[in-house]
Amino acid sequence: MPLTRSLSMGSLSGLPLWDQEELPVEDLLLFEVAWEVTNKVGGIYTVIQTKAKVTVDEWGENFFMIGPYYEHNFKTQVEQCDPPNAAIKAALESIKNNGCQVHFGRWLIEGTPYVILFDIGAAAWNLDRWKGDLWNTCSIGLPYHDREANDSLILGSLVAWFFKELTDQLQDKPNVIAHFHEWQAGVGLVLIRSRKLPMATVFTTHATLLGRYLCAGNADFYNNLDKFDIDREAGERQIYHRYCLERAAVHCSHVFTTVSQITAVEADHMLHRQPDVVTPNGLNVKKFSAMHEFQNLHSMNKLKIQEFVRGHFYGHLDFNLEKTLFFFIAGRYEFSNKGADVFLEALSRLNYLLRVHKSDVTVVVFFIMPAKTNNFNVESLKGQAVRKQLWDTAQSVKEKFGKRLYEALLRGEIPDMNKILDRDDFTIMKRAIYATQRHTLPPVTTHNMLDDSTDPILSNVRRIGLFNSRSDRVKIVFHPEFLSSTSPLLPMDYEEFIRGCHLGVFPSYYEPWGYTPGECTVMGIPSVTTNLSGFGCFMEEHISDPSAYGIYIVDRRFRSAEDSCNQLTQFMFSFCQQSRRQRIIQRNRTERLSDLLDWRYLARFYIHARHLALCRAFPERFKMDSLAPPPNQGFRYPRPPSVPPSPSASLHSTPHHSDTEDEDDHEPYDEDEEAERDRLNIKAPFTLGAVPEGKKKQPKNEA
Numbered sequence: 001m002p003l004t005r006s007l008s009m010g011s012l013s014g015l016p017l018w019d020q021e022e023l024p025v026e027d028l029l030l031f032e033v034a035w036e037v038t039n040k041v042g043g044i045y046t047v048i049q050t051k052a053k054v055t056v057d058e059w060g061e062n063f064f065m066i067g068p069y070y071e072h073n074f075k076t077q078v079e080q081c082d083p084p085n086a087a088i089k090a091a092l093e094s095i096k097n098n099g100c101q102v103h104f105g106r107w108l109i110e111g112t113p114y115v116i117l118f119d120i121g122a123a124a125w126n127l128d129r130w131k132g133d134l135w136n137t138c139s140i141g142l143p144y145h146d147r148e149a150n151d152s153l154i155l156g157s158l159v160a161w162f163f164k165e166l167t168d169q170l171q172d173k174p175n176v177i178a179h180f181h182e183w184q185a186g187v188g189l190v191l192i193r194s195r196k197l198p199m200a201t202v203f204t205t206h207a208t209l210l211g212r213y214l215c216a217g218n219a220d221f222y223n224n225l226d227k228f229d230i231d232r233e234a235g236e237r238q239i240y241h242r243y244c245l246e247r248a249a250v251h252c253s254h255v256f257t258t259v260s261q262i263t264a265v266e267a268d269h270m271l272h273r274q275p276d277v278v279t280p281n282g283l284n285v286k287k288f289s290a291m292h293e294f295q296n297l298h299s300m301n302k303l304k305i306q307e308f309v310r311g312h313f314y315g316h317l318d319f320n321l322e323k324t325l326f327f328f329i330a331g332r333y334e335f336s337n338k339g340a341d342v343f344l345e346a347l348s349r350l351n352y353l354l355r356v357h358k359s360d361v362t363v364v365v366f367f368i369m370p371a372k373t374n375n376f377n378v379e380s381l382k383g384q385a386v387r388k389q390l391w392d393t394a395q396s397v398k399e400k401f402g403k404r405l406y407e408a409l410l411r412g413e414i415p416d417m418n419k420i421l422d423r424d425d426f427t428i429m430k431r432a433i434y435a436t437q438r439h440t441l442p443p444v445t446t447h448n449m450l451d452d453s454t455d456p457i458l459s460n461v462r463r464i465g466l467f468n469s470r471s472d473r474v475k476i477v478f479h480p481e482f483l484s485s486t487s488p489l490l491p492m493d494y495e496e497f498i499r500g501c502h503l504g505v506f507p508s509y510y511e512p513w514g515y516t517p518g519e520c521t522v523m524g525i526p527s528v529t530t531n532l533s534g535f536g537c538f539m540e541e542h543i544s545d546p547s548a549y550g551i552y553i554v555d556r557r558f559r560s561a562e563d564s565c566n567q568l569t570q571f572m573f574s575f576c577q578q579s580r581r582q583r584i585i586q587r588n589r590t591e592r593l594s595d596l597l598d599w600r601y602l603a604r605f606y607i608h609a610r611h612l613a614l615c616r617a618f619p620e621r622f623k624m625d626s627l628a629p630p631p632n633q634g635f636r637y638p639r640p641p642s643v644p645p646s647p648s649a650s651l652h653s654t655p656h657h658s659d660t661e662d663e664d665d666h667e668p669y670d671e672d673e674e675a676e677r678d679r680l681n682i683k684a685p686f687t688l689g690a691v692p693e694g695k696k697k698q699p700k701n702e703a
Helices: 043-062 071-077 086-097 121-138 147-170 182-194 209-216 230-236 240-252 261-270 292-312 340-356 378-410 423-435 456-464 494-500 515-522 534-542 561-577 580-597 599-617 671-681
Strands: 028-033 063-068 078-080 102-107 114-118 175-181 199-205 255-258 324-330 362-368 373-376 447-449 474-479 503-505 527-530 551-554
Touching: 028 043, 028 147, 028 182, 043 063, 043 175, 043 599, 063 147, 071 078, 071 102, 086 102, 086 147, 114 147, 121 147, 121 182, 147 175, 147 182, 147 240, 175 182, 175 599, 182 199, 182 240, 199 240, 199 599, 209 230, 209 240, 209 261, 230 240, 255 261, 255 599, 261 534, 292 324, 292 378, 292 494, 292 580, 324 494, 324 561, 340 362, 340 456, 340 474, 340 561, 362 494, 373 378, 378 423, 456 474, 494 515, 503 515, 503 561, 515 527, 515 534, 515 580, 527 534, 527 561, 534 551, 534 580, 551 561, 580 599
Parallel strands: 028 063, 028 175, 063 114, 175 199, 199 255, 324 362, 324 503, 362 474, 503 527, 527 551
Antiparallel strands: 078 102, 102 114, 373 447
16 A cells, blocks of 8 residues: 655654654554544544644555544535545445445545545434444443434444444454544444454543533532542533443543543543543644744734724724734633633733733733624624725825825925815815714624623623723723634634734633644744643643743642632733833744644654554554553753743833833843754653663753
């Protein structure tokens, strides 16, 4: 079978080499099963989509993804083709001949992996029979009204059926590895193991079912992990059958993985199995050849956001946009889990500090969280129309002014500035000014909310009194819809918007990984995260002083809510005190961390999990010296020598302008020297397993 082997896992400069015996991928087939294959639901879609390229680079045409079939997704994202493998083709034909629909093709994303998509609806006539099989096999019953669980059973049964046909076709070789993501796909794993199919299995939980439910219910989750009656809690929330499926998948898999250390602790208590490997989530990092390129993108996209702000705050635009910072929070609308409650309270305190210190810095905060709306509100649309009308008026007057000035200069005259504009021009300009008058405050939300009175964000905005009044130094814009470049209000996609902002704030209480701060990091935008998010824990492990690199980590695990809120307020206030030069330097440092989040580095954890699964499923054919990773060891990113550990340590006692620099305030900074020092000093916080015999060990770094 043709293979593409273009990637070296130790190819990133400065990151530690890892001596791992390569798997004979020519003799193996790898399948990845997830509900989100070609089907965007949540963060798992980002995981499997971005990881596809490095997996295809390693496995070539021996890698396949399996998920549910949705007609619209298939027509817009998949190029239909025939399976390259005769055994897979025969297995799919057998399923089709028995009255079920299955589709095969290439998913049109980076790497273009093969996908196998099962039609859930076309196989629903088997549901009752498959429910009986599940009960007879595992004693797990599914209620008729839980459509998601029923669909998961149909997909799982089809997946198990496919693997039965495939392994029968393959007989003894090649060996099959199947990697399942989350409980919706885990049903297939349970059925495969109960039928004793000769396969190696890996199960990854990205967040435990019960953990998400308990945190959403404002339980003191992390301080009571060992005190919860798991069965009772699941039963009270009517998810006991889902919990049973999740726990069965965890215990049936050869290798169990989670996406972060904090989720590993949670899984140990909720699912009663310690993960074998932690597999952090990564991104496809596109590096720029010159450092200034991503800074230019920041400037360009910031101008687009400034244009929106000019329209949204028309009539109240009494603050200097050159001294305005843009903060944002984005993600699913889980008010407490995502930390929006703590963020709003901290914004109220930040507003007080900026007013007390008479700061001329203004902070505009965007909440990008989808909620139920019925349309854009009229006031927001009117604001953008007024801004455009004012721009058109200014352009027409400028054109007349320029033409008359040009003609006067051609005649060799210095024009009389009192006569270069006529009375009509002044009338037009006065009318434009009067059109910007406003007798109401700028709206907090850009859309008409269906549940305005009970909406958590709006209710808390009313409580803290941040209504975008002239005296407020913190302004709030709630955009209850995902961003789109076709929007008439804020025509930007999410990536452009991130690049245009100054700080992403994600003070989550429950965040097994957290892609939003990771996306900020690879784009060179500083962010706030917490030590209860997988991303925050990962950065704490890798970096000696995260704040110096633009990663501010709020302690929400060992501090009270009040102390955490004060810490977040101080982080934001210190950020507001930075000069423009300091922000540019910090963005450079933040962007350099992107190597840590690159799948070319993090995919090695998945490689280790697959190898471990093969060793456990086929011990006579695959060997590893040790099945458990050794304790944590290694070095971390050091604090940059050219800066103090925190921005506030190098600042004046009161805020100063963001667009000016004091002559004596220049810090010694050599970008190339700092980058080289970082790359020489970064080491993995833990190794992945014992080095196989005959392999050369990585020499220790003398620090």
